[in-house]
Amino acid sequence: MALAAARRLLLHAGSRLGRREAVDGARRFANKRVLVETEGPAGVAVMKLRNPPVNSLSLECLTEFTISLEKLENDKSIRGVILTSECPGIFSAGLDLLEMYGRNPAHYAEYWKNVQELWLRLYTSNMILVSAINGASPAGGCLLALCCDYRVMADNPKYTIGLNESLLGIVAPFWFKDMYVNTIGHREAERALQLGTLFSPAEALKVGVVDEVVPEDQVHSKARSVMTKWLAIPDHSRQLTKNMMRKATADSLIKQREADIQNFTSFISKDSIQKSLHMYLEKLKQKKG
Numbered sequence: 069m070a071l072a073a074a075r076r077l078l079l080h081a082g083s084r085l086g087r088r089e090a091v092d093g094a095r096r097f098a099n100k101r102v103l104v105e106t107e108g109p110a111g112v113a114v115m116k117l118r119n120p121p122v123n124s125l126s127l128e129c130l131t132e133f134t135i136s137l138e139k140l141e142n143d144k145s146i147r148g149v150i151l152t153s154e155c156p157g158i159f160s161a162g163l164d165l166l167e168m169y170g171r172n173p174a175h176y177a178e179y180w181k182n183v184q185e186l187w188l189r190l191y192t193s194n195m196i197l198v199s200a201i202n203g204a205s206p207a208g209g210c211l212l213a214l215c216c217d218y219r220v221m222a223d224n225p226k227y228t229i230g231l232n233e234s235l236l237g238i239v240a241p242f243w244f245k246d247m248y249v250n251t252i253g254h255r256e257a258e259r260a261l262q263l264g265t266l267f268s269p270a271e272a273l274k275v276g277v278v279d280e281v282v283p284e285d286q287v288h289s290k291a292r293s294v295m296t297k298w299l300a301i302p303d304h305s306r307q308l309t310k311n312m313m314r315k316a317t318a319d320s321l322i323k324q325r326e327a328d329i330q331n332f333t334s335f336i337s338k339d340s341i342q343k344s345l346h347m348y349l350e351k352l353k354q355k356k357g
């Protein structure tokens with residue numbers, strides 16, 4: 069209930085802000101953790117995640133992301149979105165580990181419902197989505213990129229991308245796995261999921277996790293030029309084609325959303341899984357020295 073009220077408030081506040089900030093035909097609206105600007109080719113919005121330090125997808129961040137996407141979907145002048153990050157060196161650290169550790173089952177269920185919601189919206193969006201991956205992109209960060217129609221990644225070997233859940237002692241759910249298989253094929257996905265592989269940009273390009281790798285200072289211009297190419301395709305034929313390619317994967321979650329929430333909640337509540345997450349969080353802390 070509280071979340072629904074927050075959602076209504078944010079939608080309302082966002083639209084007021086959107087009107088107030090209109091300058092020279094460029095418009096912007098912002099929640100705390102997501103900034104949306106319309107700039108560049110007509111009909112294109114740039115959506116920037118800004119949840120420092122690492123753009124982890126906290127419940128608040130997921131909610132604001134979903135609302136921003138909903139607003140763009142409802143704006144018939146917007147045909148494409150470039151998804152990127154405002155946090156230097158990080159695209160997104162994925163799901164927020166602190167939402168999955170040391171909480172109660174009701175919280176886990178609420179969190180997972182919101183993860184599902186964002187995924188369904190992104191994966192089935194009618195808009196053209198291009199990701200400009202300008203930093204590290206593990207697990208849920210990779211998931212965001214995989215939802216896009218095209219992925220451009222910065223050529224910086226410090227940045228890695230992949231579904232690394234197994235390294236944390238957790239398991240990517242079937243719909244993460246399905247999308248990975250759809251993108252890189254069964255054999256590569258099987259290996260990468262078991263090993264929790266985080267690919268360098270060059271490796272990610274080789275296996276098909278990303279479509280293009282460009283020098284870091286060209287990620288945004290390349291994403292824009294890719295977008296221009298995709299905008300040249302009639303919307304109706306592109307959208308019907310996208311739907312044909314993605315519907316079965318989305319439907320398999322839609323059919324069992326409740327069961328998937330139950331599965332996640334009971335899995336993540338297990339003592340052994342909580343222990344694994346604790347160890348992983350400690351490792352992240354120790355890395356700092």
Ligand SMILES: CC/C=C\C/C=C\C/C=C\CC/C=C/CC(=O)SCCNC(=O)CCNC(=O)[C@H](O)C(C)(C)COP(=O)(O)OP(=O)(O)OC[C@H]1O[C@@H](n2cnc3c(N)ncnc32)[C@H](O)[C@@H]1OP(=O)(O)O
Pocket residue numbers: 121122124158160161162163164165166204206207208209232233236238239240241331332335336349352353355356
């Ligand atoms: C048969 C199947 C049965 C059941 C299955 C059912 C359901 C499935 C169950 C579970 C699936 C759950 C799916 C989860 C997907 C995810 O996305 S899990 C998250 C994975 N993310 C990561 O592994 C990233 C971890 N982070 C990093 O590697 C680095 O932080 C990163 C490279 C992103 C940045 O490095 P750096 O710039 O050096 O920053 P720090 O490491 O110093 O981090 C800064 C602070 O941020 C904290 N932090 C980092 N990542 C996260 C995160 N994901 N969530 C929350 N917080 C994070 C980090 O601890 C530092 O905090 P501090 O400053 O120390 O307080």
